[in-house]
Amino acid sequence: MGVGKGSVAREVIKISDYMSVDTDDLIESMENRTVKKIFEKEGEAYFRNLERKVSLWLENCVDNTLISTGGGFYKQKNLKSIGIVVFLNSPFDKILKRIKSHSNAAKKLKKRPLLNDLKKAKELYKERLPEYKALADIVIDVTDKSALECAKELLKKVEEHA
Ligand SMILES: Nc1ncnc2c1ncn2[C@@H]1O[C@H](COP(=O)(O)OP(=O)(O)O)[C@@H](O)[C@H]1O
Ligand SMILES: O=C(O)C1=C[C@@H](OP(=O)(O)O)[C@@H](O)[C@H](O)C1
Numbered sequence: 001m002g003v004g005k006g007s008v009a010r011e012v013i014k015i016s017d018y019m020s021v022d023t024d025d026l027i028e029s030m031e032n033r034t035v036k037k038i039f040e041k042e043g044e045a046y047f048r049n050l051e052r053k054v055s056l057w058l059e060n061c062v063d064n065t066l067i068s069t070g071g072g073f074y075k076q077k078n079l080k081s082i083g084i085v086v087f088l089n090s091p092f093d094k095i096l097k098r099i100k101s102h103s104n105a106a107k108k109l110k111k112r113p114l115l116n117d118l119k120k121a122k123e124l125y126k127e128r129l130p131e132y133k134a135l136a137d138i139v140i141d142v143t144d145k146s147a148l149e150c151a152k153e154l155l156k157k158v159e160e161h162a
Contacts, residue, residue, distance in 0.1 A: 005068040011151035087136035
């Protein structure tokens with residue numbers, strides 16, 4: 001949620017041969033409505049089911065691609081079969097500061113149903129942090145680095161991992 005997945009992915013595709021896809025974008029186009037609307041109208045379980053459909057497609061059909069996922073996608077059982085898992089890490093308060101300092105901040109916050117209640121969002125972050133770390137093949141600390149710096153580090157670490 002707001003750690004910079006999209007921004008880093010855009011830099012990666014500029015400086016490498018990778019293509020990138022974003023699971024939330026795929027879901028929005030499958031449903032022809034926003035993630036926010038899907039949560040509002042159908043609830044979270046319905047959304048997670050769509051993530052499952054996407055995860056199976058990614059596992060079976062997608063290679064050589066940087067996949068940005070929504071913050072809860074890591075719960076998909078086949079995550080590790082999809083590819084190398086990269087965790088972009090930063091303290092909760094730094095992530096929030098970033099989102100808030102963006103000129104489009106209010107809109108960005110609104111788009112993220114689980115960020116609407118900041119106390120709950122912080123609890124979710126605390127709960128997920130050890131799970132993210134346990135699943136990650138690569139961890140990148142994105143604090144105080146530009147998206148381009150993060151992209152370069154990501155490509156280097158992926159190459160070393162392969
Ligand atoms: N490395 C960075 N340094 C400063 N701000 C950043 C960086 N990466 C992203 N941002 C800003 O943080 C916010 C969230 O970034 P975004 O790429 O949309 O995150 P995500 O895809 O993880 O939700 C945006 O306002 C973006 O401009
Ligand atoms: O953390 C989560 O469970 C979610 C994060 C969102 O994506 P971002 O991480 O890109 O904000 C989006 O998939 C949905 O609102 C659920």
